[in-house]
Amino acid sequence: MPLNATPLTPITLIIFGATGNLATTRLFPAIFHLYKDQYTPKDFRILGIARRELTNDAFRMLVRDVIKQYFGSSLKEQEWSSFASLIEYQQLDFSKRRDYDNLCTLIGRDDVKKPRSKLYYLAVAPEYYAAIFDHIEHCELPMRKKGVWTRVVIEKPFGTDFESAMQLNNRLQKIFHEDEIYRIDHYLGKETVQNILAFRFANGMFEPLWNHEFIDHVQMTVAEDDGVGARGAFYDKTGALRDVGQNHLLQLLAHIAMEKPKTLQPDDLRTARLDVLRKLKGGGPHVDDWVVSGQYDGYTREENIHPSSKTETFVSLKLFVDTPRWNDIPFYVRTGKKLARDVTEVSIQFRKPVQKFFGHADNDETNILTLRIQPDEGIALRLNVKRAGHGRDLQQVEMNYCYKHPSADGHEAYDTLLLDAMHGDQSLFPHLDEVMASWKFVTPMLGSRKTKRTVVLYPQGSWGPKEADELLVRDGRAWLTGALQVCDIHH
Ligand code: BG6
Numbered sequence: 475m476p477l478n479a480t481p482l483t484p485i486t487l488i489i490f491g492a493t494g495n496l497a498t499t500r501l502f503p504a505i506f507h508l509y510k511d512q513y514t515p516k517d518f519r520i521l522g523i524a525r526r527e528l529t530n531d532a533f534r535m536l537v538r539d540v541i542k543q544y545f546g547s548s549l550k551e552q553e554w555s556s557f558a559s560l561i562e563y564q565q566l567d568f569s570k571r572r573d574y575d576n577l578c579t580l581i582g583r584d585d586v587k588k589p590r591s592k593l594y595y596l597a598v599a600p601e602y603y604a605a606i607f608d609h610i611e612h613c614e615l616p617m618r619k620k621g622v623w624t625r626v627v628i629e630k631p632f633g634t635d636f637e638s639a640m641q642l643n644n645r646l647q648k649i650f651h652e653d654e655i656y657r658i659d660h661y662l663g664k665e666t667v668q669n670i671l672a673f674r675f676a677n678g679m680f681e682p683l684w685n686h687e688f689i690d691h692v693q694m695t696v697a698e699d700d701g702v703g704a705r706g707a708f709y710d711k712t713g714a715l716r717d718v719g720q721n722h723l724l725q726l727l728a729h730i731a732m733e734k735p736k737t738l739q740p741d742d743l744r745t746a747r748l749d750v751l752r753k754l755k756g757g758g759p760h761v762d763d764w765v766v767s768g769q770y771d772g773y774t775r776e777e778n779i780h781p782s783s784k785t786e787t788f789v790s791l792k793l794f795v796d797t798p799r800w801n802d803i804p805f806y807v808r809t810g811k812k813l814a815r816d817v818t819e820v821s822i823q824f825r826k827p828v829q830k831f832f833g834h835a836d837n838d839e840t841n842i843l844t845l846r847i848q849p850d851e852g853i854a855l856r857l858n859v860k861r862a863g864h865g866r867d868l869q870q871v872e873m874n875y876c877y878k879h880p881s882a883d884g885h886e887a888y889d890t891l892l893l894d895a896m897h898g899d900q901s902l903f904p905h906l907d908e909v910m911a912s913w914k915f916v917t918p919m920l921g922s923r924k925t926k927r928t929v930v931l932y933p934q935g936s937w938g939p940k941e942a943d944e945l946l947v948r949d950g951r952a953w954l955t956g957a958l959q960v961c962d963i964h965h
Pocket of ligand 1: 718
């Protein structure tokens with residue numbers, strides 16, 4: 475999809491947590507990329523805020539280093555220096571009222587000449603949200619003027635469970651209206667995730683088959699080969715279920731399971747996703763029957779991880795979508811760190827033909843459709859054909875489509891979403907109701923984690939605990955990751 479190129483009015487982008495992992499690895503490269511390709515407004519200011527004592531120049535150097543790492547030798551000095559001139563830095567202790575007075579003055583500094591729109595980005599740990607809202611409220615509200623807007627982008631996870639998400643929202647809504655709140659889930663900004671809808675609804679041949687009559691089951695894997703790295707302090711409080719399960723994984727599922735949205739307008743897209751999230755149902759009477767949690771061996775020796783931590787770095791679920799389309803078709807989903815490979819994909823296994831009249835097949839006759847979200851992005855379909863030669867045996871073959879460029883002009887999810895937030899397009903940002911519906915489904919699993927379920931250790935580089943395989947084996951099925959080559963055949 476081409477990025478939105480409509481001209482924008484003057485904007486000040488205010489990033490809380492500007493020296494942190496998210497801002498440095500994702501946000502600044504995205505902002506620079508948008509700037510370089512002239513998507514940002516002509517009149518643009520970036521205000522980085524963090525606890526570290528840094529001068530403007532020192533902060534700019536830090537940003538330069540991350541951008542350099544990202545763009546390498548394609549970074550042009552002239553582009554960098556004009557971008558650097560937009561950046562300012564303000565040191566702030568998130569809980570000190572006095573620090574915010576300086577900040578308010580800085581944010582509002584240019585409003586005297588011409589009112590500017592404000593985009594706040596909270597790239598800090600969730601425990602700082604309340605203090606930030608308490609303090610910016612008194613400077614933000616008086617700055618509101620006709621003809622300009624204020625929006626806030628909040629990172630996932632939005633809250634830590636159903637109750638805390640509700641409280642966070644109540645707090646937020648004292649300052650911002652729902653149409654000013656952008657709850658980010660960057661999976662929605664990925665081209666390959668957006669393409670799920672194009673694939674399903676722009677090809678008349680798939681939609682008639684996309685239901686329990688023709689599909690045996692659906693699988694989703696969001697696997698990473700990396701561990702928690704430098705994010706131990708955040709991760710140990712969060713775990714895989716909150717970090718990826720409640721958001722990226724369930725949103726991916728919503729794209730696969732949704733009914734056709736009425737239109738592609740934001741409200742209709744959000745409603746279509748919400749209708750799925752509201753219908754999620756656990757795969758058995760007891761949470762422990764359909765949820766498997768694991769922790770990779772060596773996790774507790776990582777930096778900033780409690781030595782007796784029980785935080786899960788892997789989670790796998792069997793669940794259902796209680797709609798007429800899906801009836802009793804299971805969805806098996808899993809996500810984890812330090813797994814065998816870095817791969818995010820959805821596989822749909824179709825039912826076998828009713829009547830078997832060909833001879834021997836390589837494996838069995840099921841057709842499988844795999845949508846590879848990343849890396850080696852593409853789509854593969856496993857089909858049966860006659861094995862050449864004498865006889866009537868079958869052979870399985872794969873049809874593959876590989877994206878040449880899975881993103882528009884090299885722009886990635888954060889670029890798309892930041893730009894959408896500047897343009898006021900909320901389509902790819904979950905509505906409060908979506909977030910609450912996923913928490914409603916996930917929260918009981920968190921409760922059970924505290925009480926009885928144990929977290930099973932798994933070896934680094936494996937596919938997680940064997941109990942996650944058993945979720946499928948019990949049903950006579952197996953994980954399909956790696957069954958189709960998708961686009962890794964080219965590497
Ligand atoms: C983030 C999680 O939201 O998504 C990380 O906090 C995870 O733990 C990341 O690594 C995965 O994103 P991507 O775009 O690399 O698949």
